[in-house]
Amino acid sequence: MNLSQISYRPHIAVVGKRNVGKSRFVNTLIGSEVSAVSEIAGTTIDPIKNPLELLPYGPVLIVDTAGIDDEGELGSRRITQTIKTIASADLVILIVDSRTRLSSKERELIAYLDKIEVTYLLVVNKIEFGVNENLLEELTELRTTHFEVSCKEDVGFEELIRKIIRMLPREDEFFSLNDIIAPTDKVLTVLPSGLPDEEHSLLLSYLDIIKNNLDENTIVTICKDTEFSEISAKLNTPDIIITESHLVNKVSALVPEKVKVTTFSLLINRMKSDLPVFVKGLQTVSKLKTGDKILIAEGCSQHPYNNCKFKIKEWLYSNSKKELNLDFIFGGDLPENLSEYKLLVHCDGCKLNHTEMQTRINEAKLMDVPIVTFGIVASYMKGAIPRAVASLGIKSV
Structure with missing residues (x-):
């Protein structure tokens, strides 16, 4: 299995604190000793990725992470890696110890998960020692879905796996268009004339x-x-x-008002990420002030639009009539100082998969930074x- 195939798995x-049994949980779930298990806190240092065929769902990637309560400078870096792993996850499983109450770190993490709207499930581990009644009361108050398991005795996993499968995204959730079109509908795709050869990645999209x-x-x-009028008439x-x-x-x-008209960019945004989030981000575009910092982010090292930097700058200025401070990044991770920006303008992600694009959305949510895409901004300006x-089927701003 090559890396590109693995990256497309859900x-x-x-995640969880040190010594709550995360690695043993991964081993039990996978059915193999893939993660080191030790009574010494902090055994897992970097995220450990394990491919798994989760039947009857299909291929997934299980990621074991460092403890969210790790300590020291190195511990802080490990926690940062864990947070990045969470941001890129389709499902987060938070492991807690059945013998204890929720810690402040665990409560903070639950708040993070709610904020970035990542699907998550809480697993109460080590039930062979009994379950703290105060913990159950806390989970009830939080209205958090939880399962009780014993990794040591392999108890509770059958029902847990069924729940995990129900919570995982299906491919057709991302790529199906059946909520806006029906079989035998007539779909007319209108391409611009003279599309440059270097925009091949857009053509693939x-x-x-x-x-x-x-x-x-x-x-x-x-x-x-140039053929639209003639072809549209023939299609009746x-x-x-x-x-x-x-x-x-x-x-x-x-065309009549009843005919749906949309764009390739919006459909790409819909398929690969969270279109309503981008539409909501347009509220910030209309309220920009002089001196606001804007981050323009491209998912690859060289975007096919050679002059996109100037287009985005021109669009934002023409809308706000304000002098804005624009920074640009190409490929790689979003910067650690993301919270300093008033707005994140991201490319449409024609070379990114759903998980990679969703990761960037989640990071922006964590920092309370509104996010839009090139395609959304272009449509807005037009x-x-x-x-x-x-x-x-989405309400406009």
Whole structure:
């Protein structure tokens, strides 16, 4: 299994304090001694990734992490790695000791998970020693779903695994379009004329969307914007039109209001991340002030838009009429000083998978930094957002 295949597996992060049994839990779940188990606190240093075929769900990646109560300078770095692992997880399993009450660190972590809206499950381990009644009362007050297990005696895992499978995302949650289109619907995709060869990654994203339409058994027609009027007339009014942001107004003016019109960028955002979060981020775009710090982030080292830096700067200035402080990063992680920024403007992630894109959203949420994408900003500046997002069943700003 190569790294790219592993990166596309749903990530399950196993977290908790030192010595609550995280590594033994991972070993029991996987059925193999893949993580070192010791009575000495802090055995796990860096995140340990373990591929697993979780039947009947399919392939997943289990990540064992360092304790959230680690100490010292090195301990602080390990906790940072754990937080990053949490931000990139599709499901977090928080392990607590059945004999103790919730600690301040565990309560802080639960608050983090609620804040970034990561799906999580709390597991009460070591029930062979009994369960602290005060702990159960605390979990009831928090309304937190929990399961009681004994890793040592392999108790409680059958029902737990069934629950984990129910909580994991299904592929069609990310990529299906069946909530906006129906079988035999006529889908017209309008591509801009003269798309440069270097924008091949965008073309691949377009192809993904076209393939997903075909998977829903729709009738897909592809044309250039110069052919739109003629093709649209021949189709006798398509059910939905998918095009580029700068073409939405042109296309919308030529079709009835009942026809859905949206953009490739919005669909990419919808498939790979959290479109409503980006739409909400537009509220900040309209309220920017002189001197606000804006971070422009690109997921790869060289984005296909050679002049995107200037486009984003121009768009933000034309909207706010304010002098803004813009910083740019290309590839890699978001900076540690992310909280200093008023807004994060991220690329559409054509070279990132769902987990990688969601990680960046979660990091922004943790720092209370609103986030939008290039595509969202482009549609907003062109006045295309209201119709484009309404066509996807999302309320506009």
